[in-house]
Amino acid sequence: MSLPHAILTALLEKPSSGLELTRRFDRSIGYFWSATHQQIYRELGKLEQQGFIRALPGAAPARGQKKQYEVLPAGRAELAQWAAAGQDPKPMRDPLLVRMRAAAVIGTGGLRAELERHLALHRAQLATYSGIESKDFPPGRDGEQDRLRHLVLRGGIELESFWIGWLTEALDALGEEPAEE
Amino acid sequence: MSLPHAILTALLEKPSSGLELTRRFDRSIGYFWSATHQQIYRELGKLEQQGFIRALPGAAPARGQKKQYEVLPAGRAELAQWAAAGQDPKPMRDPLLVRMRAAAVIGTGGLRAELERHLALHRAQLATYSGIESKDFPPGRDGEQDRLRHLVLRGGIELESFWIGWLTEALDALGEEPAEE
DNA sequence: CGACTCATGTAAGCTGTTACATGATTTA
DNA sequence: TAAATCATGTAACAGCTTACATGAGTCG
Numbered sequence: 001m002s003l004p005h006a007i008l009t010a011l012l013e014k015p016s017s018g019l020e021l022t023r024r025f026d027r028s029i030g031y032f033w034s035a036t037h038q039q040i041y042r043e044l045g046k047l048e049q050q051g052f053i054r055a056l057p058g059a060a061p062a063r064g065q066k067k068q069y070e071v072l073p074a075g076r077a078e079l080a081q082w083a084a085a086g087q088d089p090k091p092m093r094d095p096l097l098v099r100m101r102a103a104a105v106i107g108t109g110g111l112r113a114e115l116e117r118h119l120a121l122h123r124a125q126l127a128t129y130s131g132i133e134s135k136d137f138p139p140g141r142d143g144e145q146d147r148l149r150h151l152v153l154r155g156g157i158e159l160e161s162f163w164i165g166w167l168t169e170a171l172d173a174l175g176e177e178p179a180e181e
Numbered sequence: 182m183s184l185p186h187a188i189l190t191a192l193l194e195k196p197s198s199g200l201e202l203t204r205r206f207d208r209s210i211g212y213f214w215s216a217t218h219q220q221i222y223r224e225l226g227k228l229e230q231q232g233f234i235r236a237l238p239g240a241a242p243a244r245g246q247k248k249q250y251e252v253l254p255a256g257r258a259e260l261a262q263w264a265a266a267g268q269d270p271k272p273m274r275d276p277l278l279v280r281m282r283a284a285a286v287i288g289t290g291g292l293r294a295e296l297e298r299h300l301a302l303h304r305a306q307l308a309t310y311s312g313i314e315s316k317d318f319p320p321g322r323d324g325e326q327d328r329l330r331h332l333v334l335r336g337g338i339e340l341e342s343f344w345i346g347w348l349t350e351a352l353d354a355l356g357e358e359p360a361e362e
Numbered sequence: 363c364g365a366c367t368c369a370t371g372t373a374a375g376c377t378g379t380t381a382c383a384t385g386a387t388t389t390a
Numbered sequence: 391t392a393a394a395t396c397a398t399g400t401a402a403c404a405g406c407t408t409a410c411a412t413g414a415g416t417c418g
Contacts, residue, residue: 002276003377009283019397033279034272039378041399065386066397076287083283084291087276089299091215092340095183095268097333098214102190102264104329106257110265118270148285151354152278155347159273162343166336173332184405200369220406222371247369365418372411379404387396 001082004043004052006033008071008079011053015070018044031129031156044069052078100170112174119167126160129153182263185224185233187214189252189260192234196251199225212310212337225250233259281351293355300348307341310334 010021010029021044022037024030035043047053052075056068071079096118103111137150191202191210202225203218205211216224228234233256237249252260277299284292318331 001377002274002279005283006279009279009286012286017397018399022397029279029282031273032282033274033276036379037397038380038399041397042377045399079283080287080290083280083287084295086295086298087280089277089302089344092212092337093183093214094336095214096270097336098183098187098190098210099264099268100329100333100336101210101213102186102260104326104333105190105193106261106264108329109261114265114267117267121270145285147354148281148289151351152281152285154350155275155278155281156273158343158347162339163270166339169335170332173328182405198369199371203369217407218369219371219408222369223405226371363418366416368413368415370412370414372409374409375407377404377406379402381401381403383398383400385396385398387394389394390392 002033003035003039004047005079005082006035007040007043007047008052008075011069011071012076012079015056015068017066017068019066032152047075051075108174112171115167115171115174119164119171122160122163122167126157126164129157129160133157183214184216184220185228186260186263187216188221188224188228189233189256192250192252193257193260196237196249198247198249200247213333228256232256289355293352296348296352296355300345300352303341303344303348307338307345310338310341314338 006025006029007021010016010024014024016024018037018041021040022035025033025035025040044053048055048069051072053069053071056070096114099111099114133150133153137146137153187206187210188202191197191205195205197205199218199222202221203216206214206216206221225234229236229250232253234250234252237251277295280292280295314331314334318327318334
């Protein structure tokens, strides 16, 4: 149930239309909870129906017209309730680790290139995050909002660092064995 | 599409019934791709229909009777193909980071306890992994299977370590501010 | 026999993904 | 005015979650 709450958070930060939200998900909130525009539109409809958000008056409700949404008090309350509630961390689900485990049984053919490709992707993501960090969180500032949002970004950075480290380990381990066939 | 392949891997490691698979998912493969028994039974049905696995003869097909499955050559081929194919890493989706971001907007009430709870859970998981590591991968052995399976386990260990580090950072950051109200 | 556990399954609902549809606005 | 782009959707499907159903064996 994170998507509606991610949307509420985004709308509290700044009232937006569906497409604007989609863009912001692509470059900010979506780093931690990705969503497509179809999901977002569907969710906006539900949130409006539940009375958590409303379309700003003045915007034409027609198809093809922008529609700005803002959060209503009930939406803010819902978000606060959700953020403070107890939620267990979900068990991990990572295809790459499953594939590595499969490789342990059937052989490692073709896997090396995959690992190198993933390594490059994670390095690129790390670079993106680092760029945001030095731009948005220069040393010295520390309002509460800043500190918490910086913390979230640090999570992304450390997670990418984990992958880079693990993939490097994995490539080393594969390197020790001769080519498969 | 990881679940069927995780099941194929598990069945190659050892032919099993649905419930046995469920148990093994709970304590081994499922650390990296969790699944409930309903998912597993449904998937077993599909895999059998596709000709990737078969029920071992001799087992009664009745309800309430054990049914052992084994992987057929087509299943092994499918797994090899999948493991070597290119698959992009999925964008991250983590509710806790979303909640932290929400907290940046609406305040951190109640979040501290949640973070401490998660920290304890991750420490426990790390302890579980470390236990498996010292039991199943004592220093000195290094068959290929062992090395790769150890690598997967190291992934779990490093990921839990990441969370422990990040949650500690987060609690430090929250600690700097006085209680909310 | 009654309760409990083992083992396999069905059904409904929700979330996420992919493909497509449609109106409005801009630009060549 | 034709094409491209912006903006909002609809539809169909696949996967996951939760709750429930059913038969078989075991133990008191």
